[in-house]
Amino acid sequence: MFDLLSQPVGLTHYLIVGAVMFVAGAVCMATKRNALGVLMGIELVLNGANLNFVAFGSNFLERNPAYQLGLDGQIISLFVIVLAAAEAAVALAIVLNFYNNHSTVDVDRADELKG
Amino acid sequence: MESILSNLLLLAWLLPLASFCVILFFGPRLGTAGRGAAFVATGAIVSGFALSLTALILWVGAHGISGAHHADSADTHAADKALSPDSQVAVDPAAATVHLVAADHGDAHSDSHGGDHGHGRVGPKVAYFGDWYTLVDFDRLKITIGYYIDALTILMFTMVTLIASCIHFYAMGYMHDELHDVTDHEVTLSNGEHLKRPGRYCRFFQYLSLFCFSMLGIVIAGNIAMTFVFWELVGICSYFLIGFYIERKSASTAANKAFIVNRVGDFGMIIGLMALWGSLGTFSFGGEKNAAGDIVKSGMFTQARAEADHYALKTPEAMVESARQMGAEDPEHTGHVLLIVAGLGIFCGCVGKSAQFPLHVWLPDAMEGPTPVSALVHSATMVAAGVFLVGRFYPMFTPEVLLTIAIIGCITLFMAATIAITATDIKRVLAYSTLSQLGYMMFALGVGGWVAGMLHLITHAFFKSLLFMCSGSVIHAVHTNEMTQMGGLRRKMPITAYTMLVGCLAIIGAGVPTLVGLSGYYSKDAILAQALHFGKNNAAWDVMFYVAAAGAAITAFYMFRLWFMTFIGQPRDPSRYDHAHESPRVMWMPLVVLAFFAIFVATPADIENFTDPTASPMVQLLEQARPDGTGIDFSGQLAAVMMPAEHGSHDEEIHWAAGMIAFGTAMFGLLLACCLYWWRILDPEEVRSMFAPIHRFLRNKWWFDELYDAIFIRPTLFCGRCIAQFDRGAIDWLIDHLAIWMRSFTTGFDRWIDHLFVDGLINWVAQRTYALGIWLRKPQTGRLRQYVVFIVVGTMAMYLLATFGLTN
Numbered sequence: 073m074f075d076l077l078s079q080p081v082g083l084t085h086y087l088i089v090g091a092v093m094f095v096a097g098a099v100c101m102a103t104k105r106n107a108l109g110v111l112m113g114i115e116l117v118l119n120g121a122n123l124n125f126v127a128f129g130s131n132f133l134e135r136n137p138a139y140q141l142g143l144d145g146q147i148i149s150l151f152v153i154v155l156a157a158a159e160a161a162v163a164l165a166i167v168l169n170f171y172n173n174h175s176t177v178d179v180d181r182a183d184e185l186k187g
Numbered sequence: 188m189e190s191i192l193s194n195l196l197l198l199a200w201l202l203p204l205a206s207f208c209v210i211l212f213f214g215p216r217l218g219t220a221g222r223g224a225a226f227v228a229t230g231a232i233v234s235g236f237a238l239s240l241t242a243l244i245l246w247v248g249a250h251g252i253s254g255a256h257h258a259d260s261a262d263t264h265a266a267d268k269a270l271s272p273d274s275q276v277a278v279d280p281a282a283a284t285v286h287l288v289a290a291d292h293g294d295a296h297s298d299s300h301g302g303d304h305g306h307g308r309v310g311p312k313v314a315y316f317g318d319w320y321t322l323v324d325f326d327r328l329k330i331t332i333g334y335y336i337d338a339l340t341i342l343m344f345t346m347v348t349l350i351a352s353c354i355h356f357y358a359m360g361y362m363h364d365e366l367h368d369v370t371d372h373e374v375t376l377s378n379g380e381h382l383k384r385p386g387r388y389c390r391f392f393q394y395l396s397l398f399c400f401s402m403l404g405i406v407i408a409g410n411i412a413m414t415f416v417f418w419e420l421v422g423i424c425s426y427f428l429i430g431f432y433i434e435r436k437s438a439s440t441a442a443n444k445a446f447i448v449n450r451v452g453d454f455g456m457i458i459g460l461m462a463l464w465g466s467l468g469t470f471s472f473g474g475e476k477n478a479a480g481d482i483v484k485s486g487m488f489t490q491a492r493a494e495a496d497h498y499a500l501k502t503p504e505a506m507v508e509s510a511r512q513m514g515a516e517d518p519e520h521t522g523h524v525l526l527i528v529a530g531l532g533i534f535c536g537c538v539g540k541s542a543q544f545p546l547h548v549w550l551p552d553a554m555e556g557p558t559p560v561s562a563l564v565h566s567a568t569m570v571a572a573g574v575f576l577v578g579r580f581y582p583m584f585t586p587e588v589l590l591t592i593a594i595i596g597c598i599t600l601f602m603a604a605t606i607a608i609t610a611t612d613i614k615r616v617l618a619y620s621t622l623s624q625l626g627y628m629m630f631a632l633g634v635g636g637w638v639a640g641m642l643h644l645i646t647h648a649f650f651k652s653l654l655f656m657c658s659g660s661v662i663h664a665v666h667t668n669e670m671t672q673m674g675g676l677r678r679k680m681p682i683t684a685y686t687m688l689v690g691c692l693a694i695i696g697a698g699v700p701t702l703v704g705l706s707g708y709y710s711k712d713a714i715l716a717q718a719l720h721f722g723k724n725n726a727a728w729d730v731m732f733y734v735a736a737a738g739a740a741i742t743a744f745y746m747f748r749l750w751f752m753t754f755i756g757q758p759r760d761p762s763r764y765d766h767a768h769e770s771p772r773v774m775w776m777p778l779v780v781l782a783f784f785a786i787f788v789a790t791p792a793d794i795e796n797f798t799d800p801t802a803s804p805m806v807q808l809l810e811q812a813r814p815d816g817t818g819i820d821f822s823g824q825l826a827a828v829m830m831p832a833e834h835g836s837h838d839e840e841i842h843w844a845a846g847m848i849a850f851g852t853a854m855f856g857l858l859l860a861c862c863l864y865w866w867r868i869l870d871p872e873e874v875r876s877m878f879a880p881i882h883r884f885l886r887n888k889w890w891f892d893e894l895y896d897a898i899f900i901r902p903t904l905f906c907g908r909c910i911a912q913f914d915r916g917a918i919d920w921l922i923d924h925l926a927i928w929m930r931s932f933t934t935g936f937d938r939w940i941d942h943l944f945v946d947g948l949i950n951w952v953a954q955r956t957y958a959l960g961i962w963l964r965k966p967q968t969g970r971l972r973q974y975v976v977f978i979v980v981g982t983m984a985m986y987l988l989a990t991f992g993l994t995n
Contacts, residue, residue, distance in 0.1 A: 186969025
């Protein structure tokens with residue numbers, strides 16, 4: 073585990089950073105009551121995943137072609153960014169509306185969709 | 188010869204059927220208002236007559252006209268020389284033994300007269316038989332459409348088609364009213380108006396055609412089952428035709444009565460058929476042939492009168508055998524009883540069809556039909572079918588059965604004659620006269636006079652159809668049946684009057700004794716002679732001769748009463764008299780034709796033996812058809828009765844006595860009628876009041892209708908009502924309650940099943956689904972953060988599962 077600190081930056085490091093971002097994002101989503109905080113958590117999760125795609129798509133980090141995503145990885149991460157932007161736009165609009173109706177952005181108060 | 192004859196008669200037989208079908212399908216479209224239907228029907232029957240006549244000529248050409256026919260070349264000379272009926276010389280015994288083989292000796296081989304006189308026939312009679320078509324062929328039961336052609340068949344064919352042709356022409360005139368809409372003045376509707384209906388011209392000729400087909404079917408039938416089929420067909424035609432004016436209550440009742448009474452007779456006939464078929468195993472008269480024409484199964488007649496026994500009647504072996512199988516103690520005796528039962532059964536059918544006592548009640552009522560129908564169906568042909576069947580079935584009748592036939596015939600002839608005295612409806616007089624004459628025929632057959640009975644059947648057909656058509660002509664002119672409203676019509680309608688006079692003279696048997704006479708003279712003399720002959724041999728039954736002779740006197744009386752009341756004296760109803768007129772030519776021409784035949788049909792053609800009644804070609808032809816072995820004396824086993832051979836009655840002494848008695852009685856009746864209704868020496872009213880009880884008795888037709896009403900109809904209705912009551916009270920009640928109980932039970936049961944199983948299943952599924960929904964609802968909290976945790980945990984779980992659970 074600690075060997076990583078002594079090695080040059082490689083795929084594993086990226087994956088670890090991605091995982092940390094992902095977990096941080098997920099925890100952020102699960103714990104933040106503020107809707108904006110949740111959205112930020114979402115961004116973190118998406119970017120953590122993006123980081124993995126980019127890392128797998130890089131020629132420098134992964135030499136074995138069998139594990140390479142190549143250009144696909146880059147493109148998927150671009151798609152994810154676009155999607156995240158679109159999603160953020162929609163989500164922010166929802167949040168804004170929610171705020172207009174309920175004067176709050178607390179997600180715990182938004183439980184009208186319960187079964 | 189056989190194929191030509193059978194094909195000719197087949198064609199003559201089927202033509203009326205074709206006509207029936209054509210009229211049935213295209214009737215109203217034939218000519219204006221269906222006028223063409225009459226031409227189709229008449230054309231068919233006239234062609235039938237032409238074919239029958241051709242057949243008759245061919246027959247005479249092949250077999251001669253002599254009663255001693257020339258069946259095969261072996262005995263031709265013997266028959267010519269020794270047995271010519273005209274010569275009364277004795278047969279040379281030597282010639283007989285030389286030329287005749289033993290089997291051919293048959294009829295002549297009798298103790299009393301047989302071989303000594305020239306009458307009778309040598310050898311078996313000529314009869315062609317075979318099958319056209321097999322209806323069903325189970326192993327034992329074979330029913331075919333076949334033919335049995337002898338001289339009688341051909342004579343009957345010619346007679347039926349000739350009379351039917353005349354009547355078809357006559358009906359064209361008589362039924363003229365039916366061409367357009369008819370107002371029936373005898374039917375009053377509930378609103379007080381008379382019934383108006385479309386004419387039924389087509390339908391009338393359609394029924395006539397069907398009737399002719401059925402009647403000819405009986406005549407040509409080659410087996411008794413086929414006879415029975417056509418027997419029923421003429422029955423239904425008779426029903427249709429009696430009920431032609433169906434809207435009249437009297438007509439529909441009469442039609443029903445005729446049909447039901449006939450069923451009673453047919454019931455007996457079916458028993459006879461069962462007895463015959465059950466024991467003999469065949470229905471065929473002559474025998475069943477295979478494709479090659481060989482007889483594979485001997486017919487009924489052959490079984491009863493085997494060639495080896497010289498055609499003497501013997502209980503058939505098959506009957507004895509079936510009696511043995513039934514476990515009879517004395518099979519011979521039981522077999523004989525079986526033969527008697529068969530004979531009586533067949534006769535029972537004939538009693539119904541020929542309206543003999545005690546089933547005579549339908550025939551007078553049958554006069555509700557149109558007059559041409561009365562002339563054709565209810566006097567000349569259909570009612571004679573019973574007599575014809577007795578004649579055809581003659582070889583199977585034991586003396587006991589014949590005695591029964593004679594007694595029934597004797598009762599009928601006397602009873603009907605007495606009723607005819609008081610009847611005032613012109614057609615009813617003729618109906619009772621028909622009954623009486625049918626009684627004569629049966630009587631003649633019953634006392635052993637086969638030729639006499641058959642001859643009377645043929646002569647009677649001519650003069651009775653003539654009489655009926657004359658009466659129809661009168662009715663057509665004065666529009667009433669009641670003789671009390673007629674009188675003096677001779678001046679208005681001379682042709683009808685004088686042709687009817689011919690008919691009356693023929694029916695009373697007018698003639699110069701021992702010399703010459705009208706057709707009835709020959710047949711009635713033959714009957715009385717045979718009756719006298721029978722009486723001489725059976726002293727216990729000689730009373731029947733006197734009854735028959737008395738019947739002859741009564742016949743003469745009522746026939747001339749009818750003629751005088753209708754045509755002589757002053758008109759009783761001037762308005763009807765004024766409107767009367769001679770019938771159109773299409774109606775009187777057939778009268779003239781029939782009058783000609785009524786005079787000459789039985790006249791001897793042989794100039795040398797002109798006074799010998801047996802020299803008549805008709806008698807000779809009938810003699811050819813005489814059933815084998817019936818020309819000899821034979822005695823009953825169970826009853827003390829002896830059937831004398833018919834040619835015994837030609838004995839000079841007997842014939843002279845019978846002729847004189849017949850002449851005397853007829854003259855007595857005629858003179859009595861003259862005294863009462865012409866010269867007015869006696870006043871009929873006075874006579875009537877003098878014999879008031881008898882008059883009432885006769886006027887009410889011996890109270891037969893009332894008697895049957897009391898004996899059969901009322902008890903039947905009473906039983907019916909009782910049973911109906913029981914039906915309603917007990918059976919219906921039970922059924923109703925059973926139904927109610929059952930209904931409530933099934934309702935409850937049904938509900939239970941429905942609730943428990945059908946509804947239960949559906950509800951259970953619904954409830955489970957609902958519960959599942961409620962349970963699945965629980966995780967749906969609506970809390971976003973919780974969902975995220977679920978997602979994470981779920982992802983983790985899937986990851987762990989994929990890592991540890993699914994990989995090996």
